[in-house]
Amino acid sequence: xxxxxxxxxxxxxxxxxxxxxxxxxxxxxxxxxxxxxxxxxxxxxxxxxxxxxxxxxxxxxxxxxxxxxxxxxxxxxxxxxxxxxxxxxxxxxxxxxxxxxxxxxxxxxxxxxxxxxxxxxxxxxxxxxxxxxxxxxxxxxxxxxxxxxxxxxxxxxxxxxxxxxxxxxxxxxxxxxxxxxxxxxxxxxxxxxxxxxxxxxxxxxxxxxxxxxxxxxxxxxxxxxxxxxxxxxxxxxxxxxxxxxxxxxxxxxxxxxxxxxxxxxxxxxxxxxxxxxxxxxxxxxxxxxxx
Amino acid sequence: xxxxxxxxxxxxxxxxxxxxxxxxxxxxxxxxxxxxxxxxxxxxxxxxxxxxxxxxxxxxxxxxxxxxxxxxxxxxxxxxxxxxxxxxxxxxxxxxxxxxxxxxxxxxxxxxxxxxxxxxxxxxxxxxxxxxxxxxxxxxxxxxxxxxxxxxxxxxxxxxxxxxxxxxxxxxxxxxxxxxxxx
Numbered sequence: 001x002x003x004x005x006x007x008x009x010x011x012x013x014x015x016x017x018x019x020x021x022x023x024x025x026x027x028x029x030x031x032x033x034x035x036x037x038x039x040x041x042x043x044x045x046x047x048x049x050x051x052x053x054x055x056x057x058x059x060x061x062x063x064x065x066x067x068x069x070x071x072x073x074x075x076x077x078x079x080x081x082x083x084x085x086x087x088x089x090x091x092x093x094x095x096x097x098x099x100x101x102x103x104x105x106x107x108x109x110x111x112x113x114x115x116x117x118x119x120x121x122x123x124x125x126x127x128x129x130x131x132x133x134x135x136x137x138x139x140x141x142x143x144x145x146x147x148x149x150x151x152x153x154x155x156x157x158x159x160x161x162x163x164x165x166x167x168x169x170x171x172x173x174x175x176x177x178x179x180x181x182x183x184x185x186x187x188x189x190x191x192x193x194x195x196x197x198x199x200x201x202x203x204x205x206x207x208x209x210x211x212x213x214x215x216x217x218x219x220x221x222x223x224x225x226x227x228x229x230x231x232x233x234x235x236x237x238x239x240x241x242x243x244x245x246x247x248x249x250x251x252x253x254x255x256x257x258x259x260x261x262x263x264x265x266x267x268x269x270x271x272x273x274x275x276x277x278x279x280x281x282x283x284x285x286x287x288x289x290x291x
Numbered sequence: 292x293x294x295x296x297x298x299x300x301x302x303x304x305x306x307x308x309x310x311x312x313x314x315x316x317x318x319x320x321x322x323x324x325x326x327x328x329x330x331x332x333x334x335x336x337x338x339x340x341x342x343x344x345x346x347x348x349x350x351x352x353x354x355x356x357x358x359x360x361x362x363x364x365x366x367x368x369x370x371x372x373x374x375x376x377x378x379x380x381x382x383x384x385x386x387x388x389x390x391x392x393x394x395x396x397x398x399x400x401x402x403x404x405x406x407x408x409x410x411x412x413x414x415x416x417x418x419x420x421x422x423x424x425x426x427x428x429x430x431x432x433x434x435x436x437x438x439x440x441x442x443x444x445x446x447x448x449x450x451x452x453x454x455x456x457x458x459x460x461x462x463x464x465x466x467x468x469x470x471x472x473x474x
Contacts, residue, residue, distance in 0.1 A: 007429040007432075008432070009430075009432040009433035009435075009436050037432065037435065037436065038423075038424070038432050038435055039429075039432030039435075040432075066429035067429060067430055067454070068428055068430020068434075068454030068457075068458060069361075069364065069454055070360070070429075070454075072429070073429060096427060096428070096429050097429065098360060098361075098429055098455070099312060099360050099428065100358070100360070101309040101312045105309070123427070124426070124427030124428075125427040125429065126427075128427050129312070132309070132312050133309060133311065134311070145408070145425060147405065147407055147408035148408055148427070151408070156383060156387060157384075157387065158314075158359055158381045158382075158384075159359065159381075159457075160407045160427075160456075160457075160460070161389055161390060161407045161408070161456040161457070161460045162381055162384075162390070165392055217398065219410070219424075220396070220398065220401065220403045220421075220424060221422050221424055222424035223424070224424070225424075263398075263401070264398045264400075264401040264403065264412045264422055265412075265414060265421035265422060266422075267422075
């Protein structure tokens, strides 16, 4: 089963663990609901939609409220440290958590106690902590945008806010930044860099790029990176190889965006609604191409 | 190892403490360090007073090490009691400075400003904030929830309700957007 770990922007939302479902525009977990807007709820919604399209079983969520004060994240870190070692997930995706290197290391140590090692995917705050910890290589997939890629490429930066100026966050420099991130061991086994052009790479270099359909407005929309991470996580859970899953996810996310006809004011739920149709189309193309 | 030994949970590795996510608050006078220390400790932050690293040329003989990610929240706490630091730097590399490059993208009816990993977009005709994207700290979805749909002048300021470095980056994007949209 796929597990997704993250936070919701409501301080009062208690630690909630269990199977996740999507009803209308809301994520449900342990009888509690949270509106899908951006962040981890958007990632969850995209993963649920992808799982449904693939006929997969439900996914497992670990959620807690945190508005940036870090208390909720630390409570969740503590819970994971105590419980993950006994769990049996095939893949775990870590998302919006307050970056905290010591807690990150404890969680990673708990994962190493698992009898079978899961595929590890990280994005957002947990990816920042993974890079800062010097243990990025323990992960199978990071899904940074170009600003976050510059942070991964800058071996001295503790956060994207402190990325050095000479490391330009220019999309055209993405191949150089990818190379630099691997050279300093600050990248996961695979990197899926999201941007005007999406890049899939590993330490040997860029393996594939996806740049169509192109919807410029998606760059301004909050949550479009979260949906990409949710789709790729669910595809990996289905048994697809990471590199294939990343390319399919990049294409499906773009196509879902295209079908939503977005403007920079569009909210991400509009894209999430289009995921099943877009995914079906991409997977059919893939099957046709192999015939 | 017994036949079923491989099914047993593995032993936990020894953890090495890291200072990669820590920052340093530099003050002009030792008295300010003492004041800031008591305020931050009373607020529950994990901090410690120490000697400054050699790269830091300004300030007094003592600095405070703090969780860097929570810079915005800590800065606000110190400002409230009139104990603002002279300088804030990351422990990992004290010569690093916050990103000061902005990317501007014109979408015709909309304008987007990016600072570091944060993007803020407004509708030009009414200056309403229509989207906030990027970032990875948990205050980003919260800031988006509180700011999107409001006008640039009436939305809460990220400096006031944000808590992390992502919140700080959004503040820079917000200030740049305000500059761009001023008559």
